Amino acid sequence: MTQLTPVLSAHWDEADSFTIAGYRRHGGYTAIEKALAMEPDAVIQLVKDSGLRGRGGAGFPTGMKWGFIPQGDGKEHYLVVNADESEPGTCKDVPLMMANPHVLVEGVIIASYAIRANYAFIYVRGEVTHVVRRLQAAISEAYAAGHLGKNIHGKGYDLELVLHVGAGAYICGEETALLDSLEGFRGQPRLRPPFPAIAGLYARPTVVNNVESIASVPSIVNNGAEWFQSMGTEKSKGYTLYSLSGHVANPGQFEAPLGITLRELLEYAGGIRAGHQLKFWTPGGSSTPIFTQANLDTPLDYEGVAAAGSMLGTKALQVFDETTCVVRAVLRWTEFYKHESCGKCTPCREGTWWLVQILRDLEAGKGTAADLDKLLDIVDNIAGRSFCALADGAASPIISSLKHFREEYMQHLNQGGCPFDPAASTLFATAGSR
């Protein structure tokens, strides 16, 4: 059985884990000493060697991304941390920033130093007010302690860190929409090229990294690339945060090496809620095609999940038991995508509008088998046709649910309504029996 590897979450249970004192007690802010003593390129090389891949969903090698920034170009460089965690089911960056904001701040300092940025930004989702307050406090503490500002640790390196609070749009998790939003415009994805590494924030070379990716950097600096490489699988190195939610006995964040399976994670989480069985689950949030019982032993790393036909995404494991109507679940997700579509491109804007109406009809049992084929055809006209990946995400649950549960859709149509009791899938339905 794969052992959990708490690094980022190691001290979340301590009362003062979010303070600078709590962070220092476990070696906090020692990595910047080491990093600032290195050449910036050596830091980039270290991260490259570690095999760290982006934890925001795409899994792009972090060190390579840093290496794309043109050096000696005489331009200002920027580091932007994407803390706009909004994917349904994804819940790792928010608890991380709540419980241990300083590890992010330390990671920001090291990453900014590596890419020769003197300004860094954390773009945090606007709804999470408590996180905003803790981050703000952590940044103030870091400034007061001399970790930020002019001449950090007397090493001649300057860094200003700005916390920017978003206004609540899922699309701003898309990196170019995030940059537009950060510049004060409406968040809508930008045409690429130019890529952010060449012309990002204010048209300057910019690295955009996920919170967890940046927060992983101090541990790599402290413990070395080999230590990080000792965890995980061949191409997916290191530890990561898995968020389990839904019909599990003990939902939450589990920090484990990449490649752990849902079966193992369920062991740690106390299994599916009592008296029920797993029906379907998402490996990486609602935008990733759903899995079933058959994937309990699929290794949860980038390659393993992809080979099984889905995506590791943000490692957001939403678990649904047999009381859940898959049509209803898919409709809820689709309503989310319709609500969050930015409106820029036709397939996403109009497509999600249409899909919601079709799924509502299907859930209500209106239609025939031909409508399922029509739905698939419309989804085929949306997925892969849009400006950014939002519409692809909207298509995933529909395509995968029809693949695995076409019969259940038909059941709705045959009996003219939903065969499930919606209350049965709620947690309060079983609250008494737990």
Add this chain to the structure above:
Amino acid sequence: MTPEQALVEVEMITCIIDGFEVTVPKGTLVIRAAEKLGIQIPRFCDHPLLSPAGACRQCLVDIEINGRAFPKPQASCTIPVETGMIVKTQLTSPVAEKAQKGIMELLLINHPLDCPVCDKGGECPLQNQAMSSGRGESRYEGVKRTFEKPVAISSQVLLDRERCVLCARCTRFSDQIAGDPFITLNERGALQQVGIYEKDPFESYYSGNTVQICPVGALTGASYRFRSRPFDLVSTPSACEHCASGCAMRTDVRRGKTLRRLAGEDAAVNEEWNCDKGRWAFKYISSKERIASPLVRGTDGELHEASWPEALAAAAAGLKGKRVGVLVGGRATVEDAYGYSKFARVALSTNDIDFRARAHSDEETSFLSAVALGLTTTYADIDRADKVVLLGFEPEDESPIVFLRIFKQVRKRSLPVLTVAAFASRGSKKMKATLLPVVAGNEAAVIAGISELTSRSVILVGERLSESVGALSAAKALADSTGAKLAWIPRRAGERGALDVGAISTLLPGGRPVSDPAARVDLAAAWGVDSLPTSSGRTTAQILAAAESKELDAVVIGGVDPLDISAQALGQLLNTFVLSLEISHSAVTAIADVVLPVAAVAEKSGTFLDWEGRARAFDKAIPDSLTRSDVRILSMLADEIGAAINLPTVAATAREIQSLDKWDGATVAFAPVSDGSAPKVSGSEAVLASHRLLLDLGTLQNGEANLAGTARSATANISQGRAATLGVAEGDLVQISTQRGSVTVPAHITEMDDSSVWIPRNSEGSQAIANLGNVSGEVVTVVKA
């Protein structure tokens, strides 16, 4: 590599589209390369003059590069061609075809399909491409998005949001081409919509272009909405009569009535754009004030309708053998101006002719005769310029397409712009121009201080520069000393052409100097007359003075508003015989002895020369019109007088102008004038400056209230220092007065010299000549109202 070489040596790229090889310049987008092969990829957001958006996704195609295929169809409007690229459009790729059909179906699910009542129906890219790339029947059974309709985003542009396909052409145009980002996309998802900030309506001089490039019927012009169907219109390529920018236009007429005008395409001039005045100011043609038949003043002192023979006889009687001056006006076509020019010399034996119905000077006469005709600067020189200098010229107000061309280069490559003006206008702020603030009268000294121009610099001189003594001389000296290219940009469409055909006292047609006997002989031979008048003629001001002092017996007047010239002009005409050739009743027709109705631009053919000297020929847009061009009437009148000018038609006139070679003999020398200076002022005194805003009380804008609704309102622009002295804040009323009268308008505090005050020259509540008796350089009193 020099910049010139860079323009020439563009790398060429060869790729394959639907099996055909095509070679295009590097950077060409796939959709454009396909066009070159005649392959039309459907599109909405794509527009060749706007930055790519990739928003509508209608132009998806399959692409592979060197054997590596993109996993998904790509928007061909966003991807430049590359060597080794193989593109498969809807013609050869089933995936691309299905993708396009799918997008079209999605675009239509929320579209109202109200084509039968939509202005765009019949000329609608959505309608057309739904036929070419859509499915016969929609599979959509859901609820369509609806909005309250229409929303007036300005007095002249209406928005029907449910028709909008959100291609962002209008918002990109306003931001990228006009520099007026007053409309943006608001909200998100299917509720995304074009909107304005409530305190800032869409008051752009170029807003009509958004109506024209809207690929659906979402934006409509208030004046045209529900007036016509495209297939009922007869379209005629035309040229704009409003300014010297030279826009190609299209005039759409139904049953003898002009219903709308659109920007025509001319890459060298207006690209695909025009200004709102050019687009919407045409109601004057069908005004109730139009003159239907000749009028002759009877013994009762009143004008009476008369037959043409009767009126021509009365006119001839007033002119034959008399001392006559000719005021052509600035709006004549080349052919009409040529008619006036020949009529003056042959039928009236005079050089007392001038096309300038505005402030002017002898220095300007010399500048026009000796310098302006030989200038060869073009729009392309602006594209290549390393710096643009504006002298007495506000392009956004006075030649809006020149503004667009400068702005394009400012946006593209930060072209530096320098402006010598009373204050930084909105246009010059958009161009990020460096302001050299000047007190009217001091222009020459400021111009003399300009440095760092090269042979790639362009100096644009407006007609207003003549209002400042020595300024034209200084501009010429600046061009001579630096090698910079010089251009003279009059405001009115006819002035450049009138100069070319000698509708001025110093020149005969083709630039022949009146003062040169050889030039006179040359022309007399061509015209088949014994001789031409030799005496040096009078300017507009001198003609009016001579009329008042009875040194002239009669004046022939084309389209002239006396209040454009001076406060006294009309009064100076009261003692002479006045023949007026006019389209509508005016201050001149009210005092004229004989009035001959003439054709408006839409009713005749002709040519304008734009500021470059480029010919802008146009045909009759209203074929059945009974009105005649000025030249035809002058020719009949010359016959009546007994001194034929033989110009029976516009076409014959054009041929005769063609047949006259340009003068290649000696030209007159420019007579520079030494610097003038602004009067000294103190206390509440200030030196007046003014210019005409694009949208104002100009007579050709009569009858178009929707257009007038977007005119910038009059302000008195004063410096911070003067505002403090007067104790006025932004928006407080101030009164500017002279002995003649006063103007009371809100103050606008801006960067300018403390001794200056600026007002619009001919706007509602602020008419410089009518109210103050002056346009610039005079001392006025400024007080808090």
